[in-house]
Amino acid sequence: MAAAVMVGRPRGTEDVLPAQSGRWQRAERIAREFAGRWGFGEIRTPTFEHTELIHRVGESTDVVQKETYDFADRGGRQLSLRPEGTAAVVRACLQGGLVAQGLPVKVYYLSMSAFRYERPEAGRLREHHQFGCETLGAPGPAADAELVSLLGDYLAAVGIHAAVAHVNSIGCQECRPRYREALRAYYGAHLAELCADCRRRLDQNPLRLLDCRVDRALALQAPRAVDFLCADCAAHHASLGRLLDAAGLAWEQDHLLVRGFDYYTRTVFEFVHGGLGAQSGLGGGGRYDRLVAELGGPDIPAAGFGLGLERLLLALEKEGQTGGDAPACSVLVAGDDVEQAFAMATALRRSGLQADFDPLGRSLKAQLRHASRLGARFVAILGAPDEAVVLRDMALRQQRPVQRDGLAAAVAEAAPLDGA
RNA sequence: GUGACUGUAGCUCAGUUGGUUAGAGCGCCAGGCUGUGGCCCUGGAGGUCGUGGGUUCGACUCCCAUCAGUCACCCCA
Secondary structure (H helix, E strand, O other): OOOOEEEEEEEEOOOOOOHHHHHHHHHHHOOOOOHHHHOOOEEOOOOEEEHHHHOOOOOOOHHHHHEEEEEEEOOEEEEEEEOOOOOHHHHHEEEEEOOOOOEEEEEEEEEEEEEOOOOOOOEEEEEEEEEEEEEEEOOOHHHHHHHHHHHHHHHHHHHHHHHHHHHHEEEOOOOOOHHHHOOOOHHHOHEEEEEEHHHHHHOHHHHHHOOOOOOOHHHHOOOOOOOOOOHHHHHHHHHHHHHHHOOOOEEEEEEOOOOOOOEEEEEEEEEEOOOOOOOEEEEEEEOOOOOOHOOOOOOOOOOEEEHHHHHHHOOOOOOOOOOOOOOOEEEEEOOOOHHHHHHHHHHHHHHOOEEOOOOOOOOHHHHHHHHHHHHOOOEOOOOOOOEEEEEEEOOOOEEEEHHHHHHHHHHHHOOOOOOO
């Protein structure tokens, strides 16, 4: 149970405490590194947008229909907390003139919060954070393959081994209606076998019937999207497969894969992981060739993905990967005199070292215990009558006297800063 | 939004058919070691028993509601 606090954290939100933030930092550091290597530049956008923008992106998706946080500000503006990143990022790319300055536009966002009013459970929150990438203005399958390869390589680098890339094509405006009708006909013939939800979805969005878990067998026998693709879409999909193979990526064709947002065209993909409770999607995305124009921009194609960082960390945990970036304290200054310890620690800090001291004025024993807990490599013990301090190596349990003015150098020699 | 299960110290959990001052282990603090940490020993701090009602002479224990967590559905990252 949580400790008694006057007001707890809102439902479906999480605090990241120092014990866990190292894992976040590690995931974020590697994400930055990979996005940079793949040629994506970082973009940051506001937490809230005009409700109109958010809702334009997916009128018939559940997320937008009934899960957004909508509110009016004090000036009467209708605003929404973003439920996903793509709409805002496309908006920002248009507004910032990136699209006008030359194509393709390749941007990534990191630890971007997304808000959905959902019932929380393992791997599902009301505020979660995503790492995502978007490529604007690249029509060919190479852009899709680049995104899949980035996400796949990133997951491998960060330590996920049990994720599989599922790939499908849901066609374009030309060919998808034919597929939709085929599905409608197929499921219509099996109306009696459908669950209540599926009967409702039959009219609105027959593609979603493939998701139904009540009757997998029915979905497996259903018409396949790839069999209804027009020539262009079929060529796109085939080429994507060859590109992924050439890149040495493990992927599988998943005829049942459709994604939650309406705006996808042609390619959809998702990295699936078994350790996420009822959830299975670690991250995914696809192509959205119509969206930029729908948001008022030029008629250019685009593609992207989003990865849930909470789910990533959950999956890493399931795979036994619990390590994170953990800057250890290099040296703790101990002594009876807090003022002296503070002065010494400050001097060490200004010389570029990670230094700490115990501000509580506790016994030396307690200070050493504290240093031990912090993982300090050294403890500098003040209090010697002369100018010397005792420099103790905590791991070796050995110590030697050092002149005060030589302390920084002595520590720096044995414990260089990371990356220095 | 629907259904099920759960809710006792910072953490993991005991708490006997409702009975008076609610316990343990770990963690934390102090001492044993007259400045020196991970082991051991001793002591200490820390709990409105999620919250609010109700039943009862009496509730951590029974009932209802509510909040929160977990799981499944829905959906998704």
